[in-house]
Amino acid sequence: MLIPFRDPNALLERTRADWPDHGDLWVFGYASLIWRPEFEAAEQRTALVRGWHRAFRMRSRVNRGSPEQPGLVFALVSGGMCRGRVFRIPRERADDELVRLWQREMPTGVYDPRWLPCQTPGGTVQALAFTLSRRSPSYTGRLDDAQLLHILRHAEGRYGTTLDYLLQTAHALRDCQVRDREIERLVALARGQGLA
Template sequence: MIRPARDPEALLQQALAEWGGQEDLWVFGYGSLIWRPEFDFLERRPARVHGWHRALKMWSRINRGTPERPGLVFGLLTGGACRGVVFRIAREEGGAALARLWQREMKLAVYDPRWLPADTPQGRVRALAFTLSRKSPSHTGELSEEEYRTIFACASGIYGTTLDYAHRTHEELKRHDIHDRNLEKLLRLIREREEDATRS
C-alpha cells in the first residue's frame, strides 16, 4: 500500500480555513475535472490562470497506473498560462465538495492545493487549483517520446488507462475550444505508432 508523504487531512483543513466558507467556492479544472467534476455546481465558466501551465508530467500510481508500472496524469506546473474552466459551488455545499475532491485528488497528498486568480469573461475569481511542484517525486521531469509511447501502450489503473485519460481530456478541451499543442503532439505519437504497426 502506498502511503502519502504528507497528511491529506491537514491539507484539507488548511484549504477549508483559507476558503473561509463565507462565499461560494470556486475550483479550477484543467484536466479530468473538466469532464468528470463529481460535484454539483451552480455555474461553469471558461477561465485562464497565468503563471501556470498544464503538463502530462505527473506519475499516477493508482488512478491511471500502478506502483510497478506508473501511468501519467496532468499537473499544473509553474510557467506560461493555462486555459481551463472554473466551477462555482454553493457556499453551503463547499465543504462537502472539497472533502470529495480530497478523496479523489489528494489520497497521496501529491498536489499542492493553491488559490489562484482565474480570469473569466465575467471577471476574475479566486479558485482552488491542484498544482504540482517540480521537486515532487511524482513529477516525471522530461520524458522522451519513446517513454511516452511505452506509458500510453501499457499503463492502466483503477480509473482506466493513461491513453484513455489523455484522449478524454483532449476531446473535452476541444469541446471548450481549448487547444493544447503539447497534448496534441503526444497523441500524434500514438497515431504514428499505430500507423507504423499497420504498415509493418
C-alpha cells in the same frame, strides 16, 4: 520509489483557512475535472490561469498506472499559463463538496492546493487549483517520446489507461474550445503509432 505521505487533513484545514471570503467554492479544472468533475456546479466558465501550465508529467501508480508500470496524468506546474474551466459550487453545498473533492484528489496529499486568480469572461475569481511541485517525487520531468509511447501502450490503473485519460482530456478541451499544442502533439504521436 515511495511517495512521502503528507497529511491530507492538515492540507484541507490550511486550504479552508485560506479560502477567500468563505463564499461560494470555485474550482479550477485543467484535465479530468473538466470531463469528470463528480460534483454539480451551479455555473462553469472558461478560465485562464497565469503562472502555471498543464503538464503531462505526474506519475500515476494507482488511477492510471500501477507500481510496476506507472502511468501519467496531467498536473498544474509553475510557469506559463493554462486555459481550463472554473466551476462554482454554492456556499450551502461547498463544505460537503470540498470534502468529496479532497477524497478524490488528495488521498495521499500529493498536490499543493492553491487559491489562484482565474480570469473568466465574467471577471476574475479565486479558485481552488491542485498544483504539483517540481520537487515532488511524483513529478517526472521531461520524458522523451519513446518513454511516453511505452507508457501510453502499457500503463493501466483502476480508472483505466493513461492513453484513455489523454484522449478524454484532449476531447474535453476541444469541446471547450481550448487549444493545447502539447496535447495535440501527444495525440498525434499516439495516432501515428496506431494507438488511437
